[in-house]
Every structure is written in C-alpha cells, then in structure tokens.
Amino acid sequence: MLITGGAGFLGSHLCERLLNDGCDVLCVDNFYSGTRDNVAHLLSNPRFELLRHDVTFPLYVETDEIYNLACPASPIHYQRDPVQTTKTSVHGAINMLGLAKRTKAKILQASTSEVYGDPEIHPQREGYWGHVNPIGIRSCYDEGKRCAETLFFDYHRQHQLEIKVVRIFNTYGPRMHPNDGRVVSNFIVQALCGENITIYGDGSQTRSFCYVDDLIDGFVRMMASPFDLTGPINMGNPVEITIKELAETVLKMVGGPSKLIFQALPQDDPKQRQPDITLAHETLGWQPNIKLEQGLEKTVAYFRARLEI
Template sequence: MRYDDTKKILVTGGAGFLGSHLCERLLADGHEVLCVDNFYTGTRRNIAHLLGNPRFEILRHDVTFPLYVEVDEIYNLACPASPVHYQFDPVQTTKTSVIGAINMLGLAKRLRIKVFQASTSEVYGDPEVHPQVEEYVGHVNPIGFRSCYDEGKRCAETLFFDYRRQHNLPIKVVRIFNTYGPRMHPNDGRVVSNLIMQALRGDEITLYGDGEQTRSFCYVSDLIEGFVRLMDSGPEVTGPINIGNPNEFTIRDLAHMVIELTDSRSRITHRPLPPDDPRQRRPDIGKAKALLDWEPTVQLREGLERTIAYFRTTL
C-alpha cells in the first residue's frame, strides 16, 4: 500500500519512440516507472538517459508471454508501428496486439487497476468519412498487407471494451494519428523519418503515388500530454479518443517543407502507391478538447525543426 501520490507505472514498449517519451514524462511527474520491452524495435539508446534514475527500472520481456508484477497503472504501447517493422513478421505483429492485450488486461484485472491501450488511426483504414470521428467504424481490408497491424489493433480495442463490460475493468483507449519527433527510428519507413533522412543525405526524395494523399502530423510531446490527460481522467472517460493534430497536409507539402528546412538539394521522385495506403487522414479532436481539455500546441514547422536537429545527430 502506498502512502503518497507516487505511482508505480508499467509502460510496455517503453524503449520505443513513444514509450521512451512517456517514461520520461512519468518520471518527471514524480512516478516510478517499470519499462518493459523486448527490443524488437525499441532501443536502449532511447532510454539511456533514464538509467541512472532510481525510480526507473527496465525489464526485457515480450508481452505475448504473461507478466507477473505489482504496479498501479499500465500503459500498453508494445507493438511495432511502422509498415517496415510490422510487415516483417506479420504473424508476430498480430500476436503482439492481441495476445499482448489479453496479458495486460489479465494483469490489470488481477490488480484491479487502470489499463491504457495505445490504439491507432489505422483502425479507420482508408476512410470514407473525413475527418475521422470516433464513431466511424472504418473501412479496413482484413486480408491485406497492412491487416496484421490494422486488425490486430481493432481486435485489441474489442478486448478492452469486452473486459470493461464483462469485468468492469477501468480502461482508457487512445487512437494515435501520425506522430513524429526525436527518437524516431531513422529507418522505420514512416514518412517523416524517410523524408528527413533522404533530404539530409542528399538522396532522392521518394513520394508514393502522386503525393496528394494527406496526413495530419502530431508532435510527440503533444501526444504524450494527451496520453497522461486521458489516463488521469474520470472513470466515465474510456475512449476511444482521437489524439492527433487536425491540421492536414499533403505528403508533397511535407516533402517541400523538409527540403526547405534541411537546405537540401534532393530531387523528388515518385513510386507506386503501396496497397491499402489511406488517401486521407485527419482526426476530429472534438472529444479530446471537450473531455480532456487537450489540443496540440506544436505546429508542423516547429516540430520538424526539432526533429531534423535530432536526425542530424544520428548521421
């Protein structure tokens, strides 16, 4: 039993891009953090600066196996999130989403604690509703190359809400829209890291399709703020809640901004659009504003400048 406001918080996927920023934030808020990661896509480099903190603990573990620990809250972020990584071993990707969710829900049920699920805007698939609201049930191919991730996350959401209905488990589900910032893996295949690395190296800038498909880019610190506000909200706020930046850009616009900010001489080339690649993506964040008093504060140009500065250090 604890006699102060300090919590011991489990973060699965804690050595990943988002997980490391979340661990950092929770420590800054005065909590103890148990970072769990199998280091498939996460790296020790992301959390090296936290290792000397006496309130930080790291455990190598795969969430597809049960975990027996004593904690006060769970953030479940474990899952490869970029196409390059989640398509490398699609069966394991689905297992991580589904079995990982079952194991974290089981742990939360045993401990009677809140559990947070990092879901994704990919549950909307190639949307026919724009911008995407949480009530939209999506337009997803269940047997395509992206299905291991899309459907895995959709099934995880199903499990979370069934645990709430069947066991009255306190849950929080967030749907993450495109997020970027320092500690992104330079070769993860996501559009922001791809374009920045190509521009810094002077390589050709690769756009898929005509470059007119749209995305909405949320800086990592804004996303983490949304995570914490959702977790700290009342029991009636379960989600799913969209967390993302509602400002919409074409990929071509993004490429030109990256070229300008890196002062690159790279030229733009085009390749065929991958299967099931969404043509448009933009969150409706009305619920986040109303229920969490949250909206992003870092806009694209400022966020890209910070991210480019980080990637320069990795070259």
C-alpha cells in the same frame, strides 16, 4: 507505472514524462523495434527500471497503472513478421488486461488511426467504424489493433476494468527510428543524406502530423480522466497537409541537392487521414500546441546529430 513498448519512440518519451511527474516507472520492451539507446539516459534514475520482456507472454508484476504501447507501428517493422504483429496486439492485450484485472490497475491502450483503414468519411471521428481490408498486407496491424480494442471493452463490460483507449494519428519527433519507413523520418533522413526524396503515389494523399510531446500530454490527461471516460478517443493534430507539401517543407528546411521522385503507392495506403479531436478537446481540454514547422526543426536537429551530418 508500467509501460509496455517503453523503449520505443513514444514509450521513451512517456517514460521521461512520468519520471518528471514523480512516478516510479517500469519500462518493458523486447527491443524488436525499440532500442535501449532511447532510454539509456534514464537508467541512472532510481525510480526507473528496465525489463526485457515480450508481452505475448504473461508478466507477473505489481502496478497501479499500465500504458500498453507494445507493438511495432511502422509498415516496415510490422510487415516483417505479420503473425507476430497480430500476436503482439492480441495476446499482448490479453496478458496486460489480465495483469490489470489482477492488480486492479487502470490500463490505457495505444490504439491507432489505422482502425479507420482507408476512410470513407473525412475527418475521422470516433463513431466511424472504419473501412479496413481484413486480408491485406496491413491487416496484421490494423485488425490486430481493432481486436485489441474489442478485448479492452469486453474486459470493461465483463470485469468492470478501468480502461482508456486512445487512437493515435501520425506522430513524429526525436527518437523515431531512422529506417522505419515512416514518412517524416524517411524525408528528413533522405534530405540530410543528400538523397532524392521518395514520394509514393502522386503526393496528393494527406496526413495530419502531431508532435510527440503533445501526444504524451494527451496520454497523461486520458489516464487521469474519470472512470466512465473509456474512449476510444482520437489524438492527433487536425491540421491536414499533403505528402508532397510535407516533402517540400522538409527539403526547404534541410536544404541540399535532393529532388522529389515518385513511385507506386503501396497496397491499402490511406488517401486521407485527419482526426476529429472534438471529443479530446471537450472532455480532456486537450489539443496540440506545437506547430509542424517547430516540431520538424526539433526532429531535423535530432537526426542531424544522430547521423552526425
């Protein structure tokens, strides 16, 4: 199993799951947003291999299955070098699809709910084409992922490649980067440090948060599905919560002197985000099982240990 972005938040959990399932795992990462620490505990496993490599360059290895997770996923990271973000999504997809074609490997693309942009339908289902600003500050990620999906389906049609495309909705859990700007890690770190919790906008915008173990189970089920189940398929938790409610939940869980403060909403920030997971449930028997409070407790414990608070 080849996992690009394997030292990232999602990738490291996927490496762990596949090793536990008895697979040989080649973890590929350039450590732009991932970190060696995320997979350090796996290095002693004889079935695990770590390779520093940037997927915008071709990779020549042998593999049976490819999970293409390589791309910075938080606004802070992907906006730092937007040209490289687009290259990672597009050139990375081309290189991994080329590798899959040569080795006759199955390949899964970690796409994103951001392909729906600031959606005009709610909840979002796979047949919706999206409402995306193609020239905004989030476009490098949104449009990069949309183009990657195009490439996957063209390789499938043109070369009969076995593809799996998963659209990931907000995921959280241990090994999130503490400074990646994502709302769950932001709120937890600010609360643990006794800082005020920053909410952008009035907090009425909604998200749906899926715990990482549930998502990884969905990846594995999707990869094992029949040839004709290509996706795209939504994966996320359909339970919707406002950002203000999330902040209040974290604050109640952590305690401390933090207060909620409000700042201007960033450009193109979606007002609603909720997956319709009917397709995943009907075709894969998949649905998330871990409730938000359970997942947040595990995530708070991780950050408390990491920050030594």
